[in-house]
Amino acid sequence: MTARAQLGTTSCVVLGLLSKRPISGYDVASLATRSIVHFWPISKSQVYAELSRLETDGYIVGTHVEQDNRPDKRRYELTTKGNEALDAWLEADGYAPDRTRSGFLAKFFFAGDMTPDQRLLLLDEYRAEIDTYRLELQAIVEKLEGRADAVYGRSTALYGLLTAEAKIKWADQMIETLSHHPPGGRRRSSS
């Protein structure tokens, strides 16, 4: 078979971004980094690959747009098939299962084999990272306050904000506990 029976989430997301108004691949990529990147990252090259596949399969059509001051571009818009596919995705219940990989937790799981110093350093590093992220999201949430066109964009940012706050609370709790009575010794590779 040439075409996929059902579109994956990445394809549907691209259709979704394209559905607001016809834009170029470059614009899809930059729009993605300004919106969905935190919960569904798509790389630049993936966008272009996705677009040509979607066009081959008839979900979108591209039009060559000549520009004087900027390089020419190709602007994509949904076909009827594309619109139907997007609707089908939104109407269907269920969603792709979350695929989460936390490099931090993977390492922290083995923190019992670290020295107390390393452990605290790791936690501090993580706390700082999440806090930066938290502030970023806070700014977005505030910026989108009351914007009727961005209700759901704001909602997803709020989701990120609330979970980031929970993560910081956890980190503070951990740092507090480990500072007072650090448990676990050091695993020795060669004694």
Place this chain on the structure above:
Amino acid sequence: MTARAQLGTTSCVVLGLLSKRPISGYDVASLATRSIVHFWPISKSQVYAELSRLETDGYIVGTHVEQDNRPDKRRYELTTKGNEALDAWLEADGYAPDRTRSGFLAKFFFAGDMTPDQRLLLLDEYRAEIDTYRLELQAIVEKLEGRADAVYGRSTALYGLLTAEAKIKWADQMIETLSHHPPGGRRRSSS
């Protein structure tokens, strides 16, 4: 080049699981599903692939173990090189960046194009899923309470629990808001 310059997180996690005591590939896989699966899932076939690669590269050695009642197995243990690699990973600061893909948020981002019913259905579905997960983690956290050998396993579960609680709060907030004054109309693919 044949061997990798630096081991990835998945490799280090396998080394970490193996470091406690020598076990079989089957055991690594089942141990993984009972511990790290929520933040660093590794599939069964990936485990076997990883083990043979780690053995080829000299990080682990496998011993054939004959069994009467069960199929024979191969039990792996860390070599000096493997121990050193694990230590190096734990000592180095930093960690692999989180790669998160939330199928739910990817869809919810476009909830403005759903009908109010679909929107609430999606939220209810998600809330129920997270709640099940929350209870699961709560049980783990309680079970590992006071267990000195599982301090960090419990900590990662607590991390999951706190974030799950935050997500539920968010979902309740959303459901509450949308029930009263549902914003956003229906995108029409064909009218």
Place this chain on the structure above:
DNA sequence: GCATCCATGTAATCTGTTACATGATTCC
């Protein structure tokens, strides 16, 4: 008799990242 556990793997495919490659224009 059937499901589950133990035990190991291969093959095909998909998904996604990173680096490479090019080149004009605009802003400082």
Place this chain on the structure above:
DNA sequence: GGAATCATGTAACAGATTACATGGATGC
């Protein structure tokens, strides 16, 4: 003059999933 933005892609690889394949032992 140099960096950033606009614009599009290819190629190589890494990482991971799914289905397929096999088979004995144990428990219900």
